[in-house]
Amino acid sequence: MYTRLAEGIFLLMNPLQKLYQLLKINYWFKFSMEVFNVKKYFWAPHVHWRNENNHIIINDFQFRGKVVELFPDIYFHFQKGISLSEIYVIFKDFNPKILKMFLKDLIRNRVLVCNVSTPTELFETQNKFVYQEYDDEFFLYKENIESYKKKQLTRFMSKNTLQSIDLEECSDLPSLVQNRKSTRNFDTSKMMNFSKFSRLLNVFKQSPIQEGIKYFYPSAGGLYPVNIYLYIKDGRVENLEEGIYFYNPHSHSINLLNRVKLAEKKYHYFINHSAFNTSNFSIFFTLDCDVIMPKYKGAGYYYGILECGVMSATLANIAEYFDVGSCSIGEIDFDKIKDEFNLNSNEIYLHSVEVGLKNKEVNH
Ligand SMILES: Cc1cc2nc3c(=O)[nH]c(=O)nc-3n(C[C@H](O)[C@H](O)[C@H](O)COP(=O)(O)O)c2cc1C
Structure with a gap:
């Protein structure tokens, strides 16, 4: 009615x-x-x-x-x-x-x-299906984490196969692949110059081609539903004032959304304080479900998550190419800062990456 x-x-x-x-x-x-x-x-x-x-x-x-x-x-x-x-x-x-x-x-x-669930809401329902032999405290200890990691990285040996065929080694992979590693301690003594900052973001821009528009990474149906926001810290990128910016891939421009000091909102967990406190800027990826789900329904949500992974990996490699460090951050308390982004009701936060100048004094 x-x-x-x-x-x-x-x-x-x-x-x-x-x-x-x-x-x-x-x-x-x-x-x-x-x-x-x-x-x-x-x-x-x-x-x-x-x-x-x-x-x-x-x-x-x-x-x-x-x-x-x-x-x-x-x-x-x-x-x-x-x-x-x-x-x-x-x-x-x-x-x-x-x-x-x-x-x-x-x-x-x-x-x-009345809007889509966040990935946390969606996936927490799956916990009960995984056999949990470790108590809550297990992963608080470094030695436990190391032994668990070792066990997982050698899990392939126990796989029963019919035959094993050794492949040729290649020791000259491009350095942007070979040398990439996560950086958690950036150089705070310098600001990033605008030229380096701009060149880095080229990886996400649209390029006009004869057949239409092209990106440097793939996307389901070519819909590119993942949006990019940046938090530029005070005095950390040349000529840019502190605040949240929206990246427009069409015009390859950043657009100031909100003059806010996100650093004060304490949305990072302790383990990531060093990466966040020393980086020059942060990148936030969000998924606009209204762009992809009309075509792909629930699978569109999943494709969006995959695309965000592809984007983060491409960024990490291109950052290495420009001698810039980066670190993916798995979990933040996005609810503490969500209102600052003015997202659409079906636009959900997926992932963030800290980016900054490498600190040559320390390993990472
Ligand atoms: C989805 C995802 C989430 C991650 N979350 C964090 C994080 O919260 N904090 C952190 O220090 N590193 C994080 N990392 C980086 C991994 O710890 C790192 O890639 C891994 O230890 C391998 O080391 P490398 O990147 O130096 O080769 C994350 C990586 C991915 C792909």
């Missing part, structure tokens, strides 16, 4: 061509979705609930009292996807104040969602 109302608004707007052009249909669509509560919410696929002794337990949260009566019906509605206005109609006999507060709580904690 509300969708019809929203459509009605659009129809009404149609004759008002000038106004229509000025205000953009997209804006009005989003606006009417908010005002009339027609946005569909879903129960987040990674969130489970159960009823234990008349308490509803949803992940780490416990609810008791009146809201227990809402289950399981409310769950089935959100599992299919439903707007809040429709929920208020269905549960019209329920105390509206309590219902509103409860729904607000579920939305705030991402139990009810």
Whole structure:
């Protein structure tokens, strides 16, 4: 019903061509979705609930009292996807104040969602399938990490095969491949000059060719759904002020989004402090699911992650070519800085890389 109302608004707007052009249909669509509560919410696929002794337990949260009566019906509605206005109609006999507060709580904690899950949300559901013989503390000790790593890197020997054929060795791979290694301690005594910085980012630009547009790395369907943001630190790149920039591959330009001191937000875990504190700038890769998922559905999400890996590897090699260091950072607390990026609702953070001048005094 509300969708019809929203459509009605659009129809009404149609004759008002000038106004229509000025205000953009997209804006009005989003606006009417908010005002009339027609946005569909879903129960987040990674969130489970159960009823234990008349308490509803949803992940780490416990609810008791009146809201227990809402289950399981409310769950089935959100599992299919439903707007809040429709929920208020269905549960019209329920105390509206309590219902509103409860729904607000579920939305705030991402139990009810209206956009794609983050990789963390998606993949944490897989943990239970992996046999876990190590306790939580195991990976806190250096010697344990080393022995675990050694075991994994020699795992190929135990594979049962029919025949083994030795391949020819090549000792003259290009140095950008051979010498690449992660850098975690950059040279803080110099700023990166603008020319080096610009040349490095050439690896991500579009190049016009006769058949259209070309990139220097592959992408599923040539859609290039991974966006690039940079955080330039204060006084670390020549002629650039501190802040978050968006890289535009079409114009090969960086565009200031936000004058912010990200360094103060403490979003890095302890193990990565050295890399972050000494780098000249950080690169953030995000995936715009609205670009790739209409064509490839769920696989598009997966292709986007693969593409981000390809981009990080290409960057690491090209950085080595320009004698610049880089280090992939697996985990950051992106929620602490997310609002500074102004991402689209289906644009998710994937990965970041610290980049900087090599410190010739130390190994890495
Ligand atoms: C997806 C990914 C995440 C990584 N996360 C981190 C990280 O959080 N901190 C770090 O110091 N190195 C990180 N690394 C770098 C690896 O530790 C490094 O590549 C590995 O130890 C091999 O060493 P090398 O790159 O010097 O050859 C990451 C690498 C990848 C590909």
